[in-house]
Amino acid sequence: MAAVETKFEGQVALVKIDNPPVNAAGIDVRIGLVNAVRELEEDDRVKVIALYAAGRTFVAGADIREFGQPPKQPMLPEVCEILEASAKPIVCVLHGTTLGGGLEIALSCQARVGIKGLKLGLPEVNLGLLPGAGGTQRLPRLVEGMTALTMITSGKPISAEAALEAGLLDDLQDGVPAEVALAAGRQVLDGALTPRVTAHLENRITTNDLDAFRAKTRGEVAERALKAAEASNLPLSDGLKEERRLFTEAMASNAHKGLKHAFFAERAVSHIPESKAEARDLQTGGVIGGGTMGSGIATAMLLAGMPVTLIEMEEGRVAFARDTITKNLEGAVKRGKLNAEQRDATLAKLTCTTDMSALADVDVVIEAVFESMDVKREVFGKLDQICKQGAILATNTSYLDVNEIAGVTSRPQDVIGLHFFSPAHVMRLLEVVVGKDTAPETVATSFKLAKKLRKVAVRSGVCDGFIGNRILAHYRKSTAYMQLDGAPFEQIDAALEDFGFAMGPFAVSDLAGQDIGWATRKRQAEFRPDEERYVEIADRVCEQGWFGRKSGKGFYIYDGKNRSVNPAVAEFAQAEREAKGIAARSFTDAEIVDRYMAAMVSEAARVVEDKIALRPIDVDAVFLFGYGFPRHWGGPLQYADITGLAVIVQRIEQYAQEDPYYWQVPALLRELVEAGKTFNDLNKEG
Numbered sequence: 001m002a003a004v005e006t007k008f009e010g011q012v013a014l015v016k017i018d019n020p021p022v023n024a025a026g027i028d029v030r031i032g033l034v035n036a037v038r039e040l041e042e043d044d045r046v047k048v049i050a051l052y053a054a055g056r057t058f059v060a061g062a063d064i065r066e067f068g069q070p071p072k073q074p075m076l077p078e079v080c081e082i083l084e085a086s087a088k089p090i091v092c093v094l095h096g097t098t099l100g101g102g103l104e105i106a107l108s109c110q111a112r113v114g115i116k117g118l119k120l121g122l123p124e125v126n127l128g129l130l131p132g133a134g135g136t137q138r139l140p141r142l143v144e145g146m147t148a149l150t151m152i153t154s155g156k157p158i159s160a161e162a163a164l165e166a167g168l169l170d171d172l173q174d175g176v177p178a179e180v181a182l183a184a185g186r187q188v189l190d191g192a193l194t195p196r197v198t199a200h201l202e203n204r205i206t207t208n209d210l211d212a213f214r215a216k217t218r219g220e221v222a223e224r225a226l227k228a229a230e231a232s233n234l235p236l237s238d239g240l241k242e243e244r245r246l247f248t249e250a251m252a253s254n255a256h257k258g259l260k261h262a263f264f265a266e267r268a269v270s271h272i273p274e275s276k277a278e279a280r281d282l283q284t285g286g287v288i289g290g291g292t293m294g295s296g297i298a299t300a301m302l303l304a305g306m307p308v309t310l311i312e313m314e315e316g317r318v319a320f321a322r323d324t325i326t327k328n329l330e331g332a333v334k335r336g337k338l339n340a341e342q343r344d345a346t347l348a349k350l351t352c353t354t355d356m357s358a359l360a361d362v363d364v365v366i367e368a369v370f371e372s373m374d375v376k377r378e379v380f381g382k383l384d385q386i387c388k389q390g391a392i393l394a395t396n397t398s399y400l401d402v403n404e405i406a407g408v409t410s411r412p413q414d415v416i417g418l419h420f421f422s423p424a425h426v427m428r429l430l431e432v433v434v435g436k437d438t439a440p441e442t443v444a445t446s447f448k449l450a451k452k453l454r455k456v457a458v459r460s461g462v463c464d465g466f467i468g469n470r471i472l473a474h475y476r477k478s479t480a481y482m483q484l485d486g487a488p489f490e491q492i493d494a495a496l497e498d499f500g501f502a503m504g505p506f507a508v509s510d511l512a513g514q515d516i517g518w519a520t521r522k523r524q525a526e527f528r529p530d531e532e533r534y535v536e537i538a539d540r541v542c543e544q545g546w547f548g549r550k551s552g553k554g555f556y557i558y559d560g561k562n563r564s565v566n567p568a569v570a571e572f573a574q575a576e577r578e579a580k581g582i583a584a585r586s587f588t589d590a591e592i593v594d595r596y597m598a599a600m601v602s603e604a605a606r607v608v609e610d611k612i613a614l615r616p617i618d619v620d621a622v623f624l625f626g627y628g629f630p631r632h633w634g635g636p637l638q639y640a641d642i643t644g645l646a647v648i649v650q651r652i653e654q655y656a657q658e659d660p661y662y663w664q665v666p667a668l669l670r671e672l673v674e675a676g677k678t679f680n681d682l683n684k685e686g
């Protein structure tokens with residue numbers, strides 16, 4: 001099947017792009033388009049060219065998989081220039097998501113007709129790039145300056161209706177692309193649609209528009225995009241040259257490497273060994289426990305349109321769960337995701353009860369009761385009695401052994417961990433924890449559920465904390481060590497926030513409540529190896545009853561929305577240093593980031609080595625979608641690739657001179673360095 005095909009209908013040539021799944025403008029499409037236009041220019045039968053695409057969308061952009069590969073001619077900017085210079089008018093029919101290079105193709109045609117439901121945008125900044133095939137130069141010639149600048153610098157798509165109003169579309173139709181394309185071609189023939197060459201139009205970005213955007217545009221990526229748009233004040237050919245120069249610069253940036261990786265991470269995680277297994281039907285859901293997580297999970301299912309039955313222990317908790325879910329849905333109304341009528345219809349699908357037998361017919365049950373093996377064992381014993389055969393029995397446990405939980409049932413093949421993140425109706429990550437007896441269909445069904453809930457599902461093996469919390473438990477210690485050795489906690493927070501985390505680790509502890517970590521540390525005390533350093537500063541803070549935000553004090557002191565440093569923390573640190581004979585030293589912000597990231601990469605590498613994660617990119621996805629990892633770094637293992645694995649090994653070896661127990665080079669990291677390979681090489685190997 002050719003990527004571009006031409007058919008003739010009288011004087012209209014119908015040119016169809018067909019490059020599944022999203023008609024990306026890869027090399028076959030580019031060659032096909034150039035050949036089609038060249039041939040049609042010479043064909044006397046043809047007066048108008050109508051361009052459209054097969055499948056679910058018009059061209060969704062350049063082919064991202066080609067980025068970083070040796071360039072293949074013709075490149076998209078040349079294709080666009082050929083379309084723009086065509087001796088015969090080209091009307092372009094757009095449907096689905098016309099994005100990036102797809103919109104740039106459309107901008108180069110002489111007329112644009114949309115099909116209802118269409119979205120149009122220039123999302124290149126989300127990949128650390130800017131529109132590189134004329135988008136920054138042609139869009140401001142078709143629409144007002146502010147509209148063009150918003151689309152170019154924000155990456156957000158607009159609706160077909162907005163595009164029609166802005167002048168980006170000449171017409172909006174209902175129908176299938178091939179038919180609309182023929183009709184549009186005939187409209188050009190009979191004069192109902194007047195073709196215009198974008199290059200001949202005046203740039204509409206004014207000095208005032210630019211000033212307004214300069215004042216509010218932040219970050220290297222958006223600033224570069226703005227600079228390119230500014231060049232639309234130049235003659236088109238000069239503006240295109242400047243756009244190309246900036247695009248090439250963006251392509252070489254670390255931000256692009258990280259963001260491109262993040263784009264693929266979101267999609268790569270769905271490629272699992274169980275993909276071919278038949279997923280079961282999923283209509284109805286059950287949740288046990290209506291606390292923080294249970295209410296959030298129930299909300300997520302309701303928002304996906306599923307009827308939900310929620311079980312609590314007693315009437316008071318039943319009412320509390322219903323209230324929390326109602327508030328969550330209210331929040332969705334405020335954010336414009338639901339209207340009042342939809343909220344009521346959604347709430348009508350919720351049953352809250354103390355009677356577990358109400359779960360007899362549900363397709364999937366997710367347990368979110370207290371984090372105690374005894375309680376979970378009891379719950380799963382009952383579920384085994386009550387639930388219909390074939391129902392998925394899932395636990396939302398954060399750390400407990402999924403195999404042990406499955407072992408109390410007579411159907412371990414149907415038991416799985418579905419680890420949501422708080423707030424469960426907002427956070428996108430879902431760790432799917434596959435036990436030793438979990439059946440492939442159960443895994444496939446869980447991924448299907450994740451899709452329904454619009455979550456990013458990542459497959460994890462069973463271990464203490466699964467992928468994310470296991471890695472977190474390790475690198476979190478590095479911050480306590482730095483604190484004891486002399487780095488003020490607020491410097492650690494600031495350095496990591498500057499690196500890109502939304503919140504530093506100490507602020508996160510205060511937000512989550514320090515009592516949880518304290519209880520875990522007390523529980524683990526008897527198992528702690530003698531060689532492991534232990535820092536008591538946080539225990540001192542907790543002993544004062546300072547658990548963080550909820551008690552008004554923790555590492556920080558809270559006053560409404562403001563926070564200040566709690567001076568007692570530095571005193572606790574100093575006292576511990578004196579007791580342990582440690583001389584405080586200073587840390588640079590860069591060293592703080594290096595140590596934190598080296599610790600994270602170490603445990604992440606072990607998680608891959610132990611086959612808990614399928615591939616390095618799965619670990620990256622967990623951190624991007626569940627732990628607020630800065631997207632422009634692409635995830636911890638992509639950060640490691642960008643930094644250089646040999647550099648990370650060197651750092652670990654250097655830190656190991658002070659603490660050889662904590663700082664150990666993972667075998668996998670050493671092997672990769674010796675083989676001259678990267679984590680991305682492992683991703684490609686599958």
Ligand code: 3HC
Nearest residue numbers: 024060061062063064065097099100101123131132133267
């Ligand atoms: N290039 C290559 N592959 C792409 C792609 C692209 N532009 N867009 C999507 N794909 C792939 C995905 O990786 C996925 O592959 P997989 O099945 O092997 O995992 C497959 O197509 C389907 O994609 P989705 O799962 O994302 O499908 P959805 O239907 O959920 O979403 C979409 C469709 C809205 C088009 C979404 O894929 C998307 O946002 N794509 C990226 C759009 C984009 O960023 N375009 C700009 C590219 S940069 C550019 O054009 C530069 C130019 O200015 C020179």
Ligand code: NAI
Nearest residue numbers: 289290291292293294312313368369370371396397398422
């Ligand atoms: P929570 O304490 O807020 O809620 C637990 C709820 O379960 C309570 O409402 C309680 O009444 C109910 N419950 C206890 N036993 C029950 C039983 N036998 N039958 C019915 N209801 C029962 O706890 P939270 O935070 O919601 O955690 C629940 C589970 O989710 C735990 O396993 C936890 O480790 C896990 N988790 C928690 C996260 C968090 O951020 N809070 C994140 C991810 C997982």
